[in-house]
Amino acid sequence: MKKARFYTIPFVFALALLPVTEPAAAHEPLYKNGRQIFLVAPDGRQLDYIPEYGSVVMGTDAEGRPILLDRSGNLVATEMSAREYRSLRENRGGPASLAERGWHRNDRGWNGDRFANRPDRYNNPPRGWNETPSESYGFPPPPDIPAPAAPEPDRAPARAQANAKPDMNVVALQVFLDRNGLSPGVIDGLMGNNVRKALDAYAEKSGRQLDADADSETILQSLSLEGGLPVKNYTITAEDAAGPYVASIPSDYGRKAELPALSYTSVSEMLAEKFHMDEGFLKALNPDADFSRPGTVIKVVNPGGKQKGAVTxxxxxxxxxxxxxxxxxxxxxxxxxxxxxxxxxxxxxxxxxxxxxxxxxxxxxxxxxxxxxxxxxxxxxxxxxxxxxxxxxxxxxxxxxxxxxxxxxxxxxxxxxxxxxxxxxxxxxxxxxxxxxxxxxxxxxx
Structure with missing residues (x-):
């Protein structure tokens, strides 16, 4: 019999990247590999929540279906496509339990598969997880971030990787470094020189090398325990929207001197700096957001507080x-x-x-x-x-x-x-x- 596989995964981190939706009776819409999926409880009803990070183990059953288990091996939910879930409801006239569908549970688990406590298996990459989080569970792949406008004559272009797409694993790494006082500069999801320099500084400060790929799960676990996951919701306030803002910042110093203040030019620019983000990346995370409207809920990174100490x-x-x-x-x-x-x-x-x-x-x-x-x-x-x-x-x-x-x-x-x-x-x-x-x-x- 084909054995079940199970893994610990950065589940909530991936789900935290979902577009913000209005509250509903069931969990937020989830998408995987371009298809909508549902998390269906053992009684056949759709979950009305998203499991907390670290509370579930993800694996596959004997038929290859993705499932979520608690730490005791109890089934929490089964992943179903929209078609499978609709068919289930239509065929049963409503939610149907797994037992009604012919599933059974014994001391070896659902369908006779053993879900023993095997920590050595937890580090295997789960099926379908070779995609980046931006391609799983509903986070829309961000558009290409356009190259900046022509720079001033004494400056080089701001980003040589203007057409690169942000990687959410890199975002987590950047947030981790930022929280440890080893700034990666703007958080943009791109593995650039500033991130590499921060990694070298981390080795000096901590005494150990950090591998962005091999340590990705450890980084997420550390973030979740100390300061929260790297992406969070933020509600734009009336004060945010009010400013004050200026229409534009002239390059000529004579014209700059005429302005009463060199304020931000937009809510998005202000929020990008507040959360240590590249403004283009902030907009890519929230493609449909109206940043000028108080009450708008957006996704931002969660860089944490300032470093403290006496520098000599x-x-x-x-x-x-x-x-x-x-x-x-x-x-x-x-x-x-x-x-x-x-x-x-x-x-x-x-x-x-x-x-x-x-x-x-x-x-x-x-x-x-x-x-x-x-x-x-x-x-x-x-x-x-x-x-x-x-x-x-x-x-x-x-x-x-x-x-x-x-x-x-x-x-x-x-x-x-x-x-x-x-x-x-x-x-x-x-x-x-x-x-x-x-x-x-x-x-x-x-």
């Missing part, structure tokens, strides 16, 4: 394009992808110190001291805001006019050049600002 030493690695923050004992507290200097305006060399920290700072443009932007030849004061030239954080260094700061373009961090300073995402700069104080050393290394 910072290393800005120019070649790696990464910033490392250490505590008094020399242990790595956090690591961030960074944009550090350029050929025309190189960053400092050697060691400097932090002089002060300013949140939501004004930005003073002085072409005689710094760089010249466009035709602007006079001193300008640009008002605060996350879309200002230094974002919403300025950590001043002892070398005049140099600092560590945020950015209006988080997707470009680690990929472009700056005007000599160290540029981080706004959320990474905010996290670092809370851990430093005047006198902290900043060492620039090649």
């Amino acid at each position: 030493r910072i290393i800005a690695d120019k070649s790696l394009k990464q910033l490392f923050a250490y505590d008094e004992a020399g242990a790595l507290v956090a690591a961030y992808p960074a944009t550090i200097g350029s050929t025309d305006t190189p960053s400092p060399s050697g060691t400097v110190t932090v002089e002060r920290v300013a949140l939501d700072p004004n930005y003073t443009y002085n072409p005689s001291k710094n760089f010249k932007q466009g035709d602007n030849d006079r001193v300008l004061t640009i008002n605060p805001g996350p879309n200002g030239p230094v974002g919403n954080v300025w950590i001043a260094l002892s070398k005049p006019s140099y600092g560590i700061h945020g950015t209006p373009d988080p997707a470009k961090i680690g990929k472009t050049s700056s005007h000599g300073c160290v540029r981080l995402t706004n959320w990474d700069a905010q996290e670092l600002a809370a851990m430093v104080s005047p006198g902290v050393t900043v060492e620039f290394v090649e």
